[in-house]
Amino acid sequence: MSIETIDADEVPIEEVLGSAVKRREDPSLITGRAEYTDDIQRPNMLHMAATRSPYGHAKVGDIDTSEAEAMDGVEAVFTAADFDVPGEIPVGWLLESLRTPPHPILASERVRYQGDAVAVVVADSRAVAADAAQAVDVEYEQLDAVTSPGDALAEGAPTLHDEDDGNVAFEWELGDAEKTSAAFEDADEIVDIDLVNQLLISNPMEPRATVAEYDAGSDDLRVHMTSQNPHLHRLLMSGVIDHPEQKLHVRAPDVGGGFGAKIHHYADEALTALCARELERPVKWVATRTEGFQTDAPGRGHETSARMALDADGHITGFEVDTKANLGAYLSTFAPAVPTYLYGTLLSGQYDIPAIHVEVTGAFTNVPPVDAYRGAGRPEASYLVERIVTQAARQIGEDPAEFRRKNFVDSDDFPYQTEVAVEYDSGDYEKTLDAALDAIDYDAFREEQELAREDGKYLGIGLSAYIEACGLAPSELAGQLGAQAGLWESSLVRVHQSGTVTAYVGTSGHGQGHATTFSQIVADELGIPYDDVEIVEGDTDEVPQGMGTYGSRSAAVGGSALVESARKIVEKSREIVAHQLEADAEDVEFDHGTFHVAGAPEQSVGIQEVAGAAYLAHDLPDDMEPGLEATSFYDPDNFVFPFGLHAAIVSVDPDSGEIEVERYVAVDDVGNQINPKIVEGQIHGGVAQGIGQALYEGAQYDENGTLLTGSLQDYTVPKAEQIPELETESTVTPCPHNPLGVKGVGEAGTIAAPQAVVNAVTDALQPFGVDDIEMPLTEERVWRAVEEAK
Structure with missing residues (x-):
């Protein structure tokens, strides 16, 4: 039987956590008021399209861009030779035996899958850009291809990278081989099975998309994109396009599904940003559904x-x-x-x-x-x-x-x-x-x-x-296993002087209901009305650091970071109330938004009153800073x-x-x-x-x-x-x-x-x-x- 939802104003503060409160995200999503990346329009904006390989494997010869460049409305055509940047997609997880062949943002000598891009066209309309991308003339020499791992590892298979090393990317093992072998020697019954777990294409409702804007005066590069982890995209992109991380602003507006495909750093996002910086005009790229099928990570x-x-x-x-x-x-x-x-x-x-x-x-x-x-x-x-x-x-x-x-x-x-x-x-x-x-x-x-x-x-x-x-988690263990990033999460909870709250968290929701559930967490911890909490995520200028949303981590890690920050606020508030009531902080109890001295519940102070006192700063404990906010970096055990x-x-x-x-x-x-x-x-x-x-x-x-x-x-x-x-x-x-x-x-x-x-x-x-x-x-x-x- 389906669970019935409840209006937030019908739920007592002490019951908000664990209640089926209606999702606050839904009204904008179902009425068309949400902002997706393709909704973003900028004056003088250009559009990017890619010339992609029709072959699964081929050598690349001459690339003739002259016909595309001559087309009305085309602003520029770029190949790999036109970008003086590192231009390689990095790997974020290393293994001891891992081979890491170069992963260029534009192929120049060989294409290795259907959809591998060899050039990009920037034009004044999406249609012209698409037509011009088709007009780029690429000379290909088709090579044999291999698409299954078993065939790729077989003797004599066509190789993708270094001919001498075949197609092995890594060899990895876990567990006790000797102990397991002994178990089979002593077994009364042995069961064998051969299975294929097929490749799947994620097919989120919204294709991948990017809008990039560059301010030459400040060297600020602002990138709006379909991202599950904007901070990681900022870090990786800064290296790929050689742009200072502090000058790179990545923002995920509303995102129409991800399912993992929007975690990874793709060439398309970096190319959009490079084009915007090169041309000093806003540039938009939106994948067609065909491009999604061909290039989204399966x-x-x-x-x-x-x-x-x-x-x-x-x-x-x-x-x-x-x-x-x-x-x-x-x-x-x-x-x-x-x-x-x-x-x-x-x-x-x-x-x-x-x-x-x-x-x-x-x-x-x-x-x-x-x-x-x-x-x-x-x-x-x-x-x-x-x-x-x-x-x-x-x-x-x-x-x-x-x-x-x-x-x-x-x-x-x-x-x-x-x-x-x-x-x-x-x-x-x-x-x-x-x-x-x-x-x-x-x-x-x-x-x-x-x-x-x-x-x-x-x-x-x-x-x-x-x-x-x-x-x-924890980050130390993840690092030992090969992760090139921490797996903590950050939060900042700010109680405003009026008593309302803005909570910033480093996750980046794309349909999971974070604005609802995170508000429930903060409202429960601080004992304030659910409707008085606003959640901010998915923006590297608003949230200083974060690790994004994937692997069902948002509640366990991001939610816990919010709890830690909220509890720091409660402890600071406890000290303020103790000072004002001339009591020991240890004797001040907190219960669903209200502080009182143990044994004297009639003398109570609400947390929203405390917020006013914290910002007024007329009567605070010695050496206490004004304001009421707290930051946490939560790293699970x-x-x-x-x-x-x-x-x-x-x-x-x-x-x-x-x-x-x-x-x-x-x-x-x-x-x-x-x-x-x-x-x-x-x-x-x-x-x-x-x-x-x-x-x-x-x-x-x-x-x-x-x-x-x-x-x-x-x-x-x-x-x-x-x-x-x-x-x-x-x-x-x-x-x-x-x-x-x-x-x-x-x-x-x-x-x-x-x-x-x-x-x-x-x-x-x-x-x-x-x-x-x-x-x-x-x-x-x-x-x-x-x-x-x-």
């Missing part, structure tokens, strides 16, 4: 072989994984982290596995640079674990729910140290399993399934016991680990391959919930994307590296009627090491859903002996699987 792209060892009682004793990961043509910003530390560290799942060893080989291929897509490594790990666990239960003839239950980490064993580096904070996995089984009436379904098979109808149920790691159990029921027609998702139950534990309605919305969106991967989505390339699914006519994004009505429930296991007890929810549905659906389909097809079908489970693939099994 996600996933794993080919994996794995084995699981079981003892005679069906307990998991060992897990061995070998993965080949697609990295694309160049290394994107955080690409090396995704198939290593965001993937390998989650391979214990919800299970007590005493021996694990994983090897990952990263491969360069002729597809766009691959990076984070909603979930980023965690979905790939969960898909593998939950598919092989399902197969293990089948192989030994055990119910998949009970197999999971007996292998779960026990609730008394938290914090739980896995064999793949991470320590789970808290959990109760049986509770979510039981809630899902009760909601779906598992035993009754199994009876219905048997009766349906007698009538020629094939129903299946699929379980997904997922876990994810969010709020990656550990990741947070949300978890849950999702269950899908499907019907499958073996004669046509048609699949219908009849029910979908999601039971999630994301710790304490700031706003249950927003949690529900995040689960819904994530599940929709997960079902999309299971049944519909997948980037496909031909042997020349040409994208075959380059439009919404060819790449299927699920529509509303293809998503069932979702049934959501939750349990609450607070995180013990952040002040809010939150865990993160933004990626949970995407991590859980694919394997729930695939497990359900293969369960439905057990009478035919079908145990695996490669995603997406198209009607043809399902039909072929049944026919081959026959």
Whole structure:
């Protein structure tokens, strides 16, 4: 049943945190008053378009720009030779064995994926710029291409960079190989599986876009862009285009979805800024949908072989994984982290596995640079674990729910140290399993399934016991693992003299509801009305420092930074009240916005009164500065680990391959919930994307590296009627090491859903002996699987 929202003015201050307050962002978004990057107009503004390679792999010869330059309305045409800047996209995560070939903002000698840019045109209209970009004449010598990691790592494959080193980007391993090998030697049962986790294109509603303005008098460069982390973009761009960081202002206006694709630093943003600086006029670039398909960083792209060892009682004793990961043509910003530390560290799942060893080989291929897509490594790990666990239960003839239950980490064993580096904070996995089984009436379904098979109808149920790691931290650990940035978050909370509040935070929301949830946090901590709080983020001039929004980090890290700043304000206010009431600060109590001396509640002072006194500064404690604001940099002690159990029921027609998702139950534990309605919305969106991967989505390339699914006519994004009505429930296991007890929810549905659906389909097809079908489970693939099994 859907959660009902509440008007903020109907919620008492002491209940604002945890209430389903209506999102304050929505009125502007649904009435067209929001400002997206393409809405920004400037006098005398120019438009940029790129000349992109039609080939997946080719040498670049002469580039003739004369026809484009001669066109009416064209202001300039630039190639790589025209920019005297470093001009290479940096890598933000390093591994010990990592190869880092140059990643130029414009290709000059070789293009390595379809869409790789070789020139940009700047003109007085978008249409003229696009036409002129097509008029640039480029001489190409087409080369052989390779698009899958397995093929790229095979002997004799065409190489993308240094011919002597092949296409290996890195080789990485985690876990105890010797201990894992011993587990297989002693195993009573061994389960094998080969899986492909296909490349996905993120397809946010708003394409990537940039508007750049340059003031030659002050040397200030202002860049508006579709960003999930403006401060990181400012830092990286300053190096790429050689512009002082303090003179570079990056702002993210309203952003129409990101899903990871707007984390990374792309050449297009740097080129827009360079053109604006070179021409001293505002320049706008907006990707077409085709450019988005060709150049947005895709996600996933794993080919994996794995084995699981079981003892005679069906307990998991060992897990061995070998993965080949697609990295694309160049290394994107955080690409090396995704198939290593965001993937390998989650391979214990919800299970007590005493021996694990994983090897990952990263491969360069002729597809766009691959990076984070909603979930980023965690979905790939969960898909593998939950598919092989399902197969293990089948192989030994055990119910998949009970197999999971007996292998779960026990609730008394938290914090739980896995064999793949991470320590789970808290959990109760049986509770979510039981809630899902009760909601779906598992035993009754199994009876219905048997009766349906007698009538020629094939129903299946699929379980997904997922876990994810969010709020990656602490910064010291991240640095040891290869991160070239801290993973803290900053906040500044300012109580104005009138008692209203502006809170600045370094995250950068793009649909998650930060203005709502962060206001709830600050209102609760300070005990002031929710409507008196304003949230500012996504602007490097307004917020001095920040690390952005990705990896479900905003509440756990950004929200905790706001708590820390708010509590500093409360402590300063306590000292002011103690001074004015001639009491010891230790004796002054604070309760939902009001201070009073212990035992004398009739003598109370509201925090908004304190704010007036703090700015008036007529009667403050000795050596206290006027004003009432506080800054914090919050660096968590550990990741947070949300978890849950999702269950899908499907019907499958073996004669046509048609699949219908009849029910979908999601039971999630994301710790304490700031706003249950927003949690529900995040689960819904994530599940929709997960079902999309299971049944519909997948980037496909031909042997020349040409994208075959380059439009919404060819790449299927699920529509509303293809998503069932979702049934959501939750349990609450607070995180013990952040002040809010939150865990993160933004990626949970995407991590859980694919394997729930695939497990359900293969369960439905057990009478035919079908145990695996490669995603997406198209009607043809399902039909072929049944026919081959026959």
